[in-house]
Amino acid sequence: xxxxxxxxxxxxxxxxxxxxxxxxxxxxxxxxxxxxxxxxxxxxxxxxxxxxxxxxxxxxxxxxxxxxxxxxxxxxxxxxxxxxxxxxxxxxxxxxxxxxxxxxxxxxxxxxxxxxxxxxxxxxxxxxxxxxxxxxxxxxxxxxxxxxxxxxxxxxxxxxxxxxxxxxxxxxxxxxxxxxxxxxxxxxxxxxxxxxxxxxxxxxxxxxxxxxxxxxxxxxxxxxxxxxxxxxxxxxxxxxxxxxxxxxxxxxxxxxxxxxxxxxxxxxxxxxxxxxxxxxxxxxxxxxxxxxxxxxxxxxxxxxxxxxxxxxxxxxxxxxxxxxxxxxxxxxxxxxxxxxxxxxxxxxxxxxxxxxxxxxxxxxxxxxxxxxxxxxxxxxxxxxxxxxxxxxxxxxxxxxxxxxxxxxxxxxxxxxxxxxxxxxxxxxxxxxxxxxxxxxxxxxxxxxxxxxxxxxxxxxxxxxxxxxxxxxxxxxxx
Amino acid sequence: xxxxxxxxxxxxxxxxxxxxxxxxxxxxxxxxxxxxxxxxxxxxxxxxxxxxxxxxxxxxxxxxxxxxxxxxxxxxxxxxxxxxxxxxxxxxxxxxxxxxxxxxxxxxxxxxxxxxxxxxxxxxxxxxxxxxxxxxxxxxxxxxxxxxxxxxxxxxxxxxxxxxxxxxxxxxxxxxxxxxxxxxxxxxxxxxxxxxxxxxxxxxxxxxxxxxxxxxxxxxxxxxxxxxxxxxxxxxxxxxxxxxxxxxxxxxxxxxxxxxxxxxxxxxxxxxxxxxxxxxxxxxxxxxxxxxxxxxxxxxxxxxxxxxxxxxxxxxxxxxxxxxxxxxxxxxxxxxxxxxxxxxxxxxxxxxxxxxxxxxxxxxxxxxxxxxxxxxxxxxxxxxxxxxxxxxxxxxxxxxxxxxxxxxxxxxxxxxxxxxxxxxxxxxxxxxxxxxxxxxxxxxxxxxxxxxxxxxxxxxxxxxxxxxxxxxxxxxxxxxx
Numbered sequence: 001x002x003x004x005x006x007x008x009x010x011x012x013x014x015x016x017x018x019x020x021x022x023x024x025x026x027x028x029x030x031x032x033x034x035x036x037x038x039x040x041x042x043x044x045x046x047x048x049x050x051x052x053x054x055x056x057x058x059x060x061x062x063x064x065x066x067x068x069x070x071x072x073x074x075x076x077x078x079x080x081x082x083x084x085x086x087x088x089x090x091x092x093x094x095x096x097x098x099x100x101x102x103x104x105x106x107x108x109x110x111x112x113x114x115x116x117x118x119x120x121x122x123x124x125x126x127x128x129x130x131x132x133x134x135x136x137x138x139x140x141x142x143x144x145x146x147x148x149x150x151x152x153x154x155x156x157x158x159x160x161x162x163x164x165x166x167x168x169x170x171x172x173x174x175x176x177x178x179x180x181x182x183x184x185x186x187x188x189x190x191x192x193x194x195x196x197x198x199x200x201x202x203x204x205x206x207x208x209x210x211x212x213x214x215x216x217x218x219x220x221x222x223x224x225x226x227x228x229x230x231x232x233x234x235x236x237x238x239x240x241x242x243x244x245x246x247x248x249x250x251x252x253x254x255x256x257x258x259x260x261x262x263x264x265x266x267x268x269x270x271x272x273x274x275x276x277x278x279x280x281x282x283x284x285x286x287x288x289x290x291x292x293x294x295x296x297x298x299x300x301x302x303x304x305x306x307x308x309x310x311x312x313x314x315x316x317x318x319x320x321x322x323x324x325x326x327x328x329x330x331x332x333x334x335x336x337x338x339x340x341x342x343x344x345x346x347x348x349x350x351x352x353x354x355x356x357x358x359x360x361x362x363x364x365x366x367x368x369x370x371x372x373x374x375x376x377x378x379x380x381x382x383x384x385x386x387x388x389x390x391x392x393x394x395x396x397x398x399x400x401x402x403x404x405x406x407x408x409x410x411x412x413x414x415x416x417x418x419x420x421x422x423x424x425x426x427x428x429x430x431x432x433x434x435x436x437x438x439x440x441x442x443x444x445x446x447x448x449x450x451x452x453x454x455x456x457x458x459x460x461x462x463x464x465x466x467x468x469x470x471x472x473x474x475x476x477x478x
Numbered sequence: 479x480x481x482x483x484x485x486x487x488x489x490x491x492x493x494x495x496x497x498x499x500x501x502x503x504x505x506x507x508x509x510x511x512x513x514x515x516x517x518x519x520x521x522x523x524x525x526x527x528x529x530x531x532x533x534x535x536x537x538x539x540x541x542x543x544x545x546x547x548x549x550x551x552x553x554x555x556x557x558x559x560x561x562x563x564x565x566x567x568x569x570x571x572x573x574x575x576x577x578x579x580x581x582x583x584x585x586x587x588x589x590x591x592x593x594x595x596x597x598x599x600x601x602x603x604x605x606x607x608x609x610x611x612x613x614x615x616x617x618x619x620x621x622x623x624x625x626x627x628x629x630x631x632x633x634x635x636x637x638x639x640x641x642x643x644x645x646x647x648x649x650x651x652x653x654x655x656x657x658x659x660x661x662x663x664x665x666x667x668x669x670x671x672x673x674x675x676x677x678x679x680x681x682x683x684x685x686x687x688x689x690x691x692x693x694x695x696x697x698x699x700x701x702x703x704x705x706x707x708x709x710x711x712x713x714x715x716x717x718x719x720x721x722x723x724x725x726x727x728x729x730x731x732x733x734x735x736x737x738x739x740x741x742x743x744x745x746x747x748x749x750x751x752x753x754x755x756x757x758x759x760x761x762x763x764x765x766x767x768x769x770x771x772x773x774x775x776x777x778x779x780x781x782x783x784x785x786x787x788x789x790x791x792x793x794x795x796x797x798x799x800x801x802x803x804x805x806x807x808x809x810x811x812x813x814x815x816x817x818x819x820x821x822x823x824x825x826x827x828x829x830x831x832x833x834x835x836x837x838x839x840x841x842x843x844x845x846x847x848x849x850x851x852x853x854x855x856x857x858x859x860x861x862x863x864x865x866x867x868x869x870x871x872x873x874x875x876x877x878x879x880x881x882x883x884x885x886x887x888x889x890x891x892x893x894x895x896x897x898x899x900x901x902x903x904x905x906x907x908x909x910x911x912x913x914x915x916x917x918x919x920x921x922x923x924x925x926x927x928x929x930x931x932x933x934x935x936x937x938x939x940x941x942x943x944x945x946x947x948x949x950x951x952x953x954x955x956x957x958x959x
Contacts, residue, residue, distance in 0.1 A: 200527075322570055
């Protein structure tokens with residue numbers, strides 16, 4: 001049994017032949033079998049993964065370098081395209097659909113020797129905060145199977161939490177990587193908007209979506225970001241900003257005292273769990289004792305963030321999901337008999353209730369009578385939030401907040417109350433509205449043994465500094 | 479009592495750009511390929527695909543705007559126009575809504591009566607085309623060809639400045655000529671690469687409020703644009719004269735009987751939910767960039783027309799024919815580089831060369847003789863060495879089949895060179911007059927029309943080599959004696 005924590009500790013053993021890729025894959029497959037009940041995977045590519053492991057082992061034996069990720073076992077959230085493999089966004093409407101091409105991230109992982117082990121369950125079209133919106137059943141939290149793992153990248157989070165893979169990719173539109181990472185005691189990174197190509201990511205809300213790694217350690221998140229980030233001719237919104245060597249600066253304590261802010265309103269928010277609040281203040285104290293400045297700042301937009309986020313993301317989603325029409329691919333209703341019934345029936349039967357709710361909401365806010373009242377206004381609010389966040393991150397090195405206001409909640413607890421569910425994104429949507437990078441790192445467990453996370457935000461494209469600080473922080477945390 | 483009405487017409491013209499690849503992906507745009515063979519996952523709107531800018535589509539739109547004197551938008555945003563239809567794979571069309579690449583500008587048209595008019599433009603914007611639904615290929619199902627989906631278009635929208643079908647005809651003709659000059663569209667209305675919709679309303683002359691607007695579609699030729707509009711004006715006049723009200727609707731044109739028919743009522747209007755396309759960052763056009771595109775543009779037909787009439791002294795008719803297409807104008811310009819006899823050059827291009835091209839059904843680009851050689855031919859005629867008719871009937875065909883030899887060499891070998899040799903002409907003239915004493919007598923008694931007979935006979939006996947002017951001169955002298 002190999003106890004995996006981070007890839008850099010494994011690499012020497014692989015090169016020396018002390019450990020084989022095949023053994024690693026077998027071990028992951030064993031974990032998948034053991035934790036089958038958690039419903040983390042929709043598909044396992046066991047034979048392919050073993051075959052690839054053997055090829056990589058042969059290369060290691062021949063003394064060649066099979067890539068920066070050779071032997072790393074990775075799962076893809078079911079919204080990321082992998083050529084000739086099914087991708088369904090955990091929706092009935094795409095059941096059985098196989099992608100004709102690789103997402104840019106998939107391509108880059110494969111080029112560096114990663115082993116793709118399967119695709120993970122998630123909320124349908126990445127819409128949700130509990131993974132209860134999957135057409136293929138909920139994912140359960142390994143820390144307490146009566147509780148949700150968070151969402152929408154719940155399957156990826158649980159796969160990493162239980163060793164079913166070494167790392168997984170998620171997508172984050174309003175917290176869909178960070179919130180499940182917090183709920184499962186894993187690391188979840190949402191890079192700056194435009195840092196990683198979205199080519200091959202099934203769009204939920206295009207101006208918010210980012211792919212990111214979910215890992216056990218900050219070091220692995222840095223390594224995967226290094227491989228996946230950078231310009232891509234397929235994605236016009238992908239940045240040409242140079243990719244830093246994110247892995248190099250880790251393991252070093254900060255050279256100088258840092259200026260850290262937290263949102264006073266967030267820590268005072270009535271919805272914030274008492275234990276998480278206390279533990280956050282403990283962490284602030286620890287940082288102060290290390291010579292850093294930690295200050296409360298006023299950010300009077302907290303209550304506007306979730307509404308603004310939902311107006312804009314549903315608007316984009318209502319358009320992005322129009323292509324699922326039953327016409328050229330995906331689910332077509334057997335009752336369809338002409339063009340209109342093909343659209344109406346296929347979409348009515350193919351989409352789940354939460355997706356339909358968001359399509360309707362988005363259609364409404366874009367309709368000509370309400371466009372100015374909702375969509376235009378929300379865009380203005382987004383600009384204010386972006387500018388104020390950027391100003392704050394000029395003034396301070398980092399923003400530090402709990403990732404979520406509560407520990408993992410029970411299955412069904414919020415399923416009937418969409419507003420309560422939407423508030424699960426309270427602390428995470430800011431980074432998607434503003435576009436800046438953010439990461440959730442494990443902050444231990446509460447008295448009931450439930451994991452929670454701390455979130456670090458940094459200025460645009462300051463992932464290197466953010467990862468370095470997060471790594472330092474993770475050594476201060478339990 | 480019948481009221482006098484005027485029509486108020488605005489046109490929307492879709493111009494399909496002849497870029498190599500589609501507006502937002504690398505698929506080919508070639509016309510006529512087998513259905514659904516030019517479709518990548520992007521064209522088909524597959525999950526996870528994203529659009530990317532095609533720079534040449536932008537350049538083409540820019541050229542059109544510059545040619546029409548539009549204001550160019552520096553910061554271009556794209557929008558999504560959302561609706562469900564079978565030929566729209568993504569469920570939305572990428573278009574420009576708030577920031578069309580061109581605003582303002584105008585098109586100058588010439589009407590048959592010689593008058594001129596400027597039709598103002600509201601905007602030109604960039605967008606992508608849809609696929610094509612085919613309802614007549616299968617007895618049960620409609621079929622869809624997505625080859626066209628994503629082909630770049632520009633839409634030219636005029637102000638309601640047009641008043642008659644003839645003006646619309648002239649406008650579309652001018653647009654077609656221009657897109658062909660600019661090499662941005664093949665201008666083929668039958669194949670749908672140029673499509674025109676007309677918004678037509680009528681109102682009593684002297685009033686300034688607009689009547690109810692009817693949109694007319696499906697006009698697949700420029701003359702059908704005129705026919706459809708003329709018919710629609712008459713139809714609306716008939717309704718108003720009968721005391722009725724025109725219904726706001728979309729009507730199609732039936733080319734078989736020249737009438738329009740109702741397609742759908744305007745009350746069922748779609749809410750397209752336009753919003754900024756989040757997958758494409760704004761496209762910024764710098765002054766430098768615009769200037770660089772401007773530099774690549776050819777001289778425009780209107781400029782050439784004005785030059786040909788004002789500087790070269792050509793008739794409006796000749797100037798019109800010569801500027802009809804860019805290749806003809808370019809050929810003419812090549813000829814006049816080598817000759818100052820502009821009228822003769824125009825005549826050779828518009829009559830003889832065009833005749834040859836029509837007869838052989840080829841374009842001027844495939845015409846074998848260089849402009850320089852036509853200029854040489856004109857010089858030979860002007861020097862009196864070859865007659866006009868010999869040049870047109872014998873030398874010109876010979877030059878085409880023996881390209882390479884100079885017109886002079888060919889004229890020599892074909893024995894077409896005219897002689898100005900007075901002795902020779904006099905001796906032939908004497909022979910002719912001697913052989914026709916009766917006619918000479920009649921001439922002298924006043925039948926001067928017989929001069930042509932003597933000239934013709936002299937020319938014939940000289941085997942066409944005598945200079946007809948000289949022959950005339952000699953005969954008059956002899957007959958007058």
